[in-house]
Amino acid sequence: MRWIVMVLAMWALSGPLQARQRYWDADYDSLARTLPRQTADSARLRTIVHLLDLRPTNAEARPLLGQLLVLNQRLQTLDDAPYRRLRAGLLLWDRSSPAALDTMKAAINEFDRVGRPIPWLLINLVSLYNQQNDMAARKKYYEEKLTYYRLHNATENITACYISQGAYYRRMGDYNRAINSTLRAADTALLFSNKLHINEIIVTGGLYADWGNNAKAVQYLSQAQAMPEFRRVQGTNRVFTFLALSKLFGQQKRYPAALRSADSALAAHVSDPSEQQVDRACALVQKAAVLLQMRAIDQAAPLLQRAQQLDDSLDLPMSSGPGEFEIDATLAQYYVAKGDYQRAEKHWLLAYRKATAARLDRLRPKYLQQLAAFYDARGQMVEAQRYSRAYIALADTFRTAQAAFNVAQYEGERIEQAQNSQINNLRQAQAVQAVRLRLGNRLLLGALLAVLLVSGLGVFIYRQLRVNRRNLAQLRQTQSQLVQAEKMAFLGELTAGIAHELQNPLNFMKNFAEVSSDLVEGMHGEGAARSADLEQEILSGLKQNLQQISQHGQRASSIIKGMLEHSRSGTGRREPSDLNALAEESLTLAYQGLRVDDKSFEATLDKEFDPRIGAVAVVTQDIGRVLLNLCTNALHAVRQRQHEARSGAAYVPTVLVSTRRPAGRTVEIRVKDNGTGMSAAVQAKIFEPFFTTKPAGQGTGLGLSLSYDIVTKGHGGTLTVESREGEGTEFLIVLPA
Structure with missing residues (x-):
């Protein structure tokens, strides 16, 4: 009976939903x-x-x-x-x-x-904001409308606001938030329009392609093409799909596939005459770009000529149609291939000016990079360096502003929502089972009072109880599996954090390597006519770039080394060790290591070792790593305070290492300094991975996190800190004896 009611309820709900989608x-x-x-x-x-x-x-x-x-x-x-x-x-x-x-x-x-509901009116209103080039007002308007429609549960209009926000963030080059918005639009569109849902899946694939995540781009574009509704997608959305695939295949150097996709975009049916001309112009430019990649320059020329004629007659903006209309950038590539550098320079500069005027921030870094390469190839080093510096600054600004990875955050939120839904369902099922168990116990008590009359009922209840207990055990096992899944999700977040930390030094290394390559090519561009001063300036620039590459390479290496130590911590075998000798050796090694870098540094090393401590079973290598890290940090703190002290101030850098065996089955190791100390805010985060107070490039933020895991997880002890700003810091290790 219960299943019949559920089926009838689902049928009753599906009727309005299907009618809504048909509309x-x-x-x-x-x-x-x-x-x-x-x-x-x-x-x-x-x-x-x-x-x-x-x-x-x-x-x-x-x-x-x-x-x-x-x-x-x-x-x-x-x-x-x-x-x-x-x-x-x-x-x-x-x-x-x-x-x-x-x-x-x-x-x-x-x-x-x-x-x-007026979703398409909200979507089309974007064109008026683009004509007035008022991006700030556009962003504010759709944020306010989204808040209003959420309060009124207006699903169609909520979807339209997400679509408009996605287009805005794509225009600004913020792909993370653009994909978040398009995926939310795709999810809400499922409630009323399969066609709009598949459109946003297509847009998500195109965004991932622009962001450089080709695997995700292929995933979403293939998902869209596999849907039965894809054959009903016509007009600009269909053109957008094939243009995105063409660009993606071009990046992968699959030129025949790129040409087929561009031809499919040209052949797509677009009923609206104005949209048809814009879509055709964009498709012509994309096909010409693929032909230029294939060195088929003469075949690209008539395509670009027709696209230019459409642009002259319609005055197409860069942001119109299925993506950006990059006619000037493609013409610049064409004239470079033809050797007409004067016209190429004109179109490169025109493309950059148009992108800047239209506030298409996602295109500006690409055009700056192309301009730098163009001037470098011509031997115009001053212009090449100017655009290279502008490109690096702009690229770093975008990466800092986004502070995200190449997988949009909303995808993780979708997984988390699904897991939370499963957990809630399990909790509800557990509550139902608990109620059933209580009811079964009552029935069993009644059966025992009248066992002769209701013996059959008692057997039934007993069997039902066994089934209920088995189901409860299965539910608990499933809940444990979900907890394990949450742990794996945390591991994924930590891995993403490592990727983010490595991304910055690797990007810096890549950028400085590219600039160095440009400088080397520039040294051979003018032959004997080059002045000695300019060569010296180029060599000086190369030396600085190589130093930067080395520094960021060392930083990436230290991050990887620290994480490998994290993964190996606590895996060794415990053996009886002399902690007094280990602490003394660690303090000496830390002091000698710091003296190698700064021979003028001197500090007082105090040692108070308890001879009653005896041999303690620990992983010697791991505890030695902890003590060396704590001693090194203490020496850095006293050296920093010594540098900050005013001339003539009576300050003696001092580091104290002590051991003690109090009453009970524990031993204590203290590392104390009279250095700069830490604020309460810093103390709260000191054991978090990747948190560091050292200047950029001098610390990975993994040392204390690794030490904390070794002491607490690897040895079952505790690691605590007490500190006051300007007075000093004391770390206390407590290990089971």
Whole structure:
């Protein structure tokens, strides 16, 4: 009976959902063909409203709005104030009036007032913001509208806001948040439009391709193509799919596949005439770019010529159509291949200026890099260095601003939400089982009182209890597996942190290596005519770059070494060890190591060792690593305070290492210094991985984290710290004896 009720409930819920999807996935052209055949005014009005919901701003919207207002004047079945405001906004839009944006926003407010979903109107409003080049106002508007629609549970409009936000973050070059927004749009679109859902899956694949994560790009684009609904995707979205695949195949040097995808984009059906011209221009440029990669220069020329003609007649902005219209960058590559460097320079500079004016931050680093390479190849070293520095600064700014990895954060959130849902279901199932167990116990008590009369019932209840206990055990086992999955998720976060820490030094090494390569090529560009001063300047720049590469390489090596030590900690065999000798040796080694780098440094080393401590079973290598790390940190702290002390100040750097065996089965090791000390905020984070107070490039932040794991996890002890700023620090190790 329970299953019958559940099936009926699912059937009742699926009906409205399917009707909702049929409404928003309806074919516009088929719907438009049915309009002239309808004779009843009410049916005509419903069809016109449906057409305007699907395409509220295209060329056919103006006459449809006129028919709607005339029909509604007779029928009086809907509040037509939003449609009147929409018609006024479209008229201003046609005249390119600055007031069009405010009027269209007022129309959206009117639709919100009557509770009418208008996802496509919200999406198309982006064009007006782009025309005014007011990105800050655009971002603020869609954030406010998203908050409003969340409060009112307006699913269609929430999806539209996520789509608009994704396009904004892509334009700004913030791929992490762009993908987060498009995935959220894809998830919410499932509730009302399969077509829009697959569109956002396609966009996610394109974003990952632009971000450089080709594996994820292939995953999402292949997922979209495998969906049955993909054959229904037409227009700009279909063109976007094939252009994204063409760019991806071009990056992988799979040129035949890249050409086929570009041809598919050119052959895609686009019903809207204005969109058709824009999409065709973008497809022509992409196919020409693939041909230039293949060195087929003469075949690329007519394609670029047709694209330029479309641009001249339509005055296409860079951000129009299925992606960016990169006609100038492609023409620059063409003229470089032809050896016409004057025209190539003109188009490279024009491409960079257009990207800057349109605030397309994702294209600016690419164009700066291309300009630096272009001037370097021409031997114009001053210009090459200027654009190289601008590229490095801009790239570092973007990486710092995003502070993310090449897998969007929302994908992790999706997995976490699924796991939380499973855990909640298990908890509910456990509660049901607990109730059933209590009920079974009561029934068993009643059966014992009347065992002769209800013996059969008692046997049934006993068997049911066994089944319930077995189910409860299975639920507990599943819960343990989920806890283990959460631990693995934490391991994934830690691995992502390592990747993030390694990314910065590797990027610096790559950038300095590229600049050095450019400088070396520049040394041989002018032959004997080069002055000795310029060569000396180039050699000096090479030396500085090599020093930077070495420093960042050492930092990457120290990060890897620290994590390997993390993975090996606690894996050795415990043996009886003399902790007094081990502590003295560690202090001496740390002092000698610091004196190698700074021969002027001197400190007082105090030792207070308890002879009663005896031999303690520890992993000697691991405890030695902990003591060496603590002694090194203490010496660094007293040296730093000595440098900060004013001239003539009576300060004696002192480090004390002591051991003690108090009453009970424990031993204590203390490392105390009179150095700079730490604030309470620093003490709270001191044992976290990758946390360090040392200057950038001088510490990995793994030493104390590793020491903490060795003492607590590897030996079952404790590692604590007490410190006061300006007075000193004391670390206390307590180990079981």
